[in-house]
Amino acid sequence: MSRQFTPKVVTANALIEGDVIYLTADDRWTRHHHEAELIEDHAHAQLRLLFAERQKSTVVGAYLADARRGRDGPEPVHFRETFRAVGPSNYPHGKQAGLIDVQI
Amino acid sequence: MSVIVTDTGFQPDDWTGGYVSPEDLPPDDAPPSPLAVALPSDAHPEALAGQLDRIAMIRVDFPGPADGRGFTIARRLRLMGFRGRLRAGGHVIADQYAMACRAGFDEVEIPDALAARQPEDQWLFRANWRDHDYQARLRLDPDATTPYTQR
Amino acid sequence: MYRYDDFDAAFIRARNAQFRAQVERRIDGSLTEDEFKPLRLMNGLYLQLHAYMLRVAIPYGTLNGARMRQLAYIAERWDKGYGHFTTRQNIQFNWPKLRDVPDMLDALAEVEMHAIQTSGNTIRNVTADHFAGAAADEIEDPRPVAELLRQWSTDHPEFQFLPRKFKIAVTGSPNDRAVTKAHDIGLRMVRDAAGAPGFEVIVGGGLGRTPMIGKVIRDFLPKADLLPYVEAIVSVYNLLGRRDNKYKARIKITVHEHGAEKIRALVEERFAQLRPQFSGVDQARLAGIEAHFAPPDFVSGPTDAYATERDTNPAFRSWSDTNLAPHRNPDYAIATISLKAHGGTPGDATAEQMRVMADLAERYAHDELRISHEQNVVLPHVHKSDLPAVYAALAKAGLATANIGLISDIIACPGMDYCALATARSIPVAQEIATRFGELRTEHDIGPLKIKISGCINACGHHHVGHIGILGLDRAGVENYQITLGGDGTETAAIGERAGPGFAYDEITPAIERLITGYLDLRSGPEETFIETYRRLGAAPFKAALYPESTRRNAA
Ligand code: SF4
Numbered sequence: 001m002s003r004q005f006t007p008k009v010v011t012a013n014a015l016i017e018g019d020v021i022y023l024t025a026d027d028r029w030t031r032h033h034h035e036a037e038l039i040e041d042h043a044h045a046q047l048r049l050l051f052a053e054r055q056k057s058t059v060v061g062a063y064l065a066d067a068r069r070g071r072d073g074p075e076p077v078h079f080r081e082t083f084r085a086v087g088p089s090n091y092p093h094g095k096q097a098g099l100i101d102v103q104i
Numbered sequence: 105m106s107v108i109v110t111d112t113g114f115q116p117d118d119w120t121g122g123y124v125s126p127e128d129l130p131p132d133d134a135p136p137s138p139l140a141v142a143l144p145s146d147a148h149p150e151a152l153a154g155q156l157d158r159i160a161m162i163r164v165d166f167p168g169p170a171d172g173r174g175f176t177i178a179r180r181l182r183l184m185g186f187r188g189r190l191r192a193g194g195h196v197i198a199d200q201y202a203m204a205c206r207a208g209f210d211e212v213e214i215p216d217a218l219a220a221r222q223p224e225d226q227w228l229f230r231a232n233w234r235d236h237d238y239q240a241r242l243r244l245d246p247d248a249t250t251p252y253t254q255r
Numbered sequence: 256m257y258r259y260d261d262f263d264a265a266f267i268r269a270r271n272a273q274f275r276a277q278v279e280r281r282i283d284g285s286l287t288e289d290e291f292k293p294l295r296l297m298n299g300l301y302l303q304l305h306a307y308m309l310r311v312a313i314p315y316g317t318l319n320g321a322r323m324r325q326l327a328y329i330a331e332r333w334d335k336g337y338g339h340f341t342t343r344q345n346i347q348f349n350w351p352k353l354r355d356v357p358d359m360l361d362a363l364a365e366v367e368m369h370a371i372q373t374s375g376n377t378i379r380n381v382t383a384d385h386f387a388g389a390a391a392d393e394i395e396d397p398r399p400v401a402e403l404l405r406q407w408s409t410d411h412p413e414f415q416f417l418p419r420k421f422k423i424a425v426t427g428s429p430n431d432r433a434v435t436k437a438h439d440i441g442l443r444m445v446r447d448a449a450g451a452p453g454f455e456v457i458v459g460g461g462l463g464r465t466p467m468i469g470k471v472i473r474d475f476l477p478k479a480d481l482l483p484y485v486e487a488i489v490s491v492y493n494l495l496g497r498r499d500n501k502y503k504a505r506i507k508i509t510v511h512e513h514g515a516e517k518i519r520a521l522v523e524e525r526f527a528q529l530r531p532q533f534s535g536v537d538q539a540r541l542a543g544i545e546a547h548f549a550p551p552d553f554v555s556g557p558t559d560a561y562a563t564e565r566d567t568n569p570a571f572r573s574w575s576d577t578n579l580a581p582h583r584n585p586d587y588a589i590a591t592i593s594l595k596a597h598g599g600t601p602g603d604a605t606a607e608q609m610r611v612m613a614d615l616a617e618r619y620a621h622d623e624l625r626i627s628h629e630q631n632v633v634l635p636h637v638h639k640s641d642l643p644a645v646y647a648a649l650a651k652a653g654l655a656t657a658n659i660g661l662i663s664d665i666i667a668c669p670g671m672d673y674c675a676l677a678t679a680r681s682i683p684v685a686q687e688i689a690t691r692f693g694e695l696r697t698e699h700d701i702g703p704l705k706i707k708i709s710g711c712i713n714a715c716g717h718h719h720v721g722h723i724g725i726l727g728l729d730r731a732g733v734e735n736y737q738i739t740l741g742g743d744g745t746e747t748a749a750i751g752e753r754a755g756p757g758f759a760y761d762e763i764t765p766a767i768e769r770l771i772t773g774y775l776d777l778r779s780g781p782e783e784t785f786i787e788t789y790r791r792l793g794a795a796p797f798k799a800a801l802y803p804e805s806t807r808r809n810a811a
Pocket of ligand 1: 675
């Protein structure tokens with residue numbers, strides 16, 4: 001069992017708003033990637049994913065996305081997750097529009 | 105256990121006779137008894153050609169709500185002349201009730217757990233499946249009332 | 256334009272009420288996401304990368320001023336003030352909230368529009384030639400038939416859960432502007448020996464992972480047989496199409512695996528069974544629908560104002576050279592409004608722009624608008640004397656880009672800026688290419704050229720049939736763009752050929768520039784278009800222009 005585990009965050013979309021959200025260590029959902037819980041082992045990742053998937057009436061399509069430790073908290077690894085974290089590149093319509101942290 | 109849904113709502117299943125698969129149909133000269141056939145969703149209804157008169161009931165399986173083959177199977181069976189009881193059984197959701205009826209089914213059989221999650225009122229919501237039916241409008245004389253599949 | 260009767264209106268009301276209830280049941284938990292998803296998709300609601308997306312059908316691309324204005328209202332009231340016109344003659348709103356969607360659908364119903372079957376594994380909204388009813392080369396207006404198909408396919412009980420999505424396109428002209436050969440069913444109007452109009456029926460075309468040009472399974476189908484024949488095709492497909500692998504589920508694969516002959520035989524057999532079901536009521540309806548599409552009362556009057564403006568206003572002249580097409584009435588023109596401003600997002604229009612287009616349609620175009628699959632808006636009937644006024648109003652709204660059919664008139668799907676399935680971005684690639692050639696001011700010299708960009712193998716951007724196709728991929732976590740050459744989406748349809756290794760995001764515009772420079776050197780003269788040169792010389796010299804290093808290496 002020497003396989004290296006790539007750290008993960010749990011991410012999903014909010015059922016009502018559709019927004020990209022991330023699971024925090026204290027069981028909240030945040031709109032900000034850097035506030036997500038950075039999960040560093042496989043077993044814990046599965047537990048957190050199950051926890052997210054059970055919240056059927058608040059979130060849709062929960063999955064584990066690769067992440068890495070950054071200066072202000074977890075940062076996305078793949079460019080798809082970067083776009084999800086900031087919004088589209090053709091208009092400042094997404095999260096880059098200075099979103100307040102809404103809780104669901 | 106399962107629940108039977110018709111336009112009047114939920115009822116217990118009154119069919120106790122069991123089913124045979126299309127390959128296991130008794131020979132033509134077997135003593136007549138009420139015969140019920142279970143068709144899987146990948147069945148070709150043509151396999152029952154020539155046999156339909158002696159079949160009392162056909163249950164078409166719906167393995168999941170995204171598998172719509174059963175609707176075409178039902179329609180074909182009706183067009184082949186099947187007049188017996190036609191049942192959609194399995195994972196059919198309330199929102200598909202109108203489609204099932206329009207395709208030629210008489211009733212839907214769902215597991216108890218599904219009936220608990222989608223209670224009777226959600227099914228009765230579509231008991232008006234004869235209304236707003238584009239197919240009827242494209243095929244029937246304006247004063248005809250039977251669904252297009254049963255003509 | 257078709258107007259709803261009481262039946263249509265009541266249907267939409269009931270359907271919207273059903274969806275409102277479904278949304279509530281999703282929120283209260285009686286529907287799971289797995290169950291809700293196909294239902295919301297049947298009503299045009301996707302969950303995309305950043306938000307929900309509502310895809311609204313613009314049946315066969317036809318709108319009037321009131322409908323366009325309502326789209327503007329919806330964009331402002333529930334979205335972020337703009338909409339995105341797609342290659343399937345739809346409009347997409349990128350930011351709706353789940354709870355607002357039932358209200359948006361009710362607002363659409365007020366102007367006889369809906370989002371039904373713009374998504375999901377069902378028969379999608381039927382598309383048609385965007386010049387229908389106006390084109391000089393037309394046999395018959397295909398829209399009445401498209402409307403008949405809309406009514407027939409709407410809520411069809413057999414076909415809401417097909418193996419995969421199903422797209423039908425109709426054209427009434429020999430010049431195919433509806434890409435009929437790349438659809439699950441393509442209907443091309445032809446005449447039989449006696450001169451009666453009917454259809455050539457093409458089945459199994461499609462782009463995506465396995466691009467295929469459709470096969471003709473009926474050379475001539477009488478118009479009256481259309482519904483039972485199409486129903487036979489879809490019914491055969493519903494049982495035969497593969498459900499074990501979503502990439503093999505489209506009818507193009509069914510046709511490929513079983514052969515066109517076998518499919519034809521099954522369809523004809525099924526057709527024989529279904530034909531008697533249609534007693535002619537459908538044809539009576541069709542006749543009623545045709546009356547809705549009676550041509551407008553064309554006015555006759557001098558067109559001198561047009562000629563004068565052309566002589567005195569070079570900007571207008573350039574616009575009229577590229578953005579006008581011949582109308583069947585010689586005093587009229589078909590004017591295409593480009594939604595491809597250099598550096599803008601292809602296919603996007605703001606609410607303000609939508610209102611300008613609505614006003615122009617009402618004032619100058621017999622209240623008609625069309626959406627083209629090339630993501631532009633068309634004023635199909637403009638008297639030539641009104642063109643200077645139309646142009647001036649468009650220019651004021653930032654809608655007078657003179658580039659239809661040119662290198663900056665790029666089709667681009669939403670790609671990874673919006674689409675959950677994307678493997679790379681496509682919008683910024685289009686923006687950069689258009690900006691670059693706008694700066695170079697060479698596009699009028701380059702001439703007709705179609706660049707089409709998709710952000711993944713699903714090919715919503717039709718890259719396979721672009722003269723130059725660009726496909727965005729994810730290569731080990733980095734965006735990478737593959738170029739195809741020689742595609743064609745018209746009556747001479749062809750799938751483009753892959754040019755070679757892909758390019759990084761910041762290499763793609765220079766690569767296109769090399770390709771264009773190569774073409775300008777290769778062409779026999781300014782009148783030989785890119786695709787003609789490509790067909791004359793083949794891929795090799797174009798590849799050499801694209802990959803100068805490897806050519807040098809080979810020569811060394
Ligand atoms: S081609 Fe791919 S990325 Fe583009 S819109 Fe279609 S599915 Fe999305």
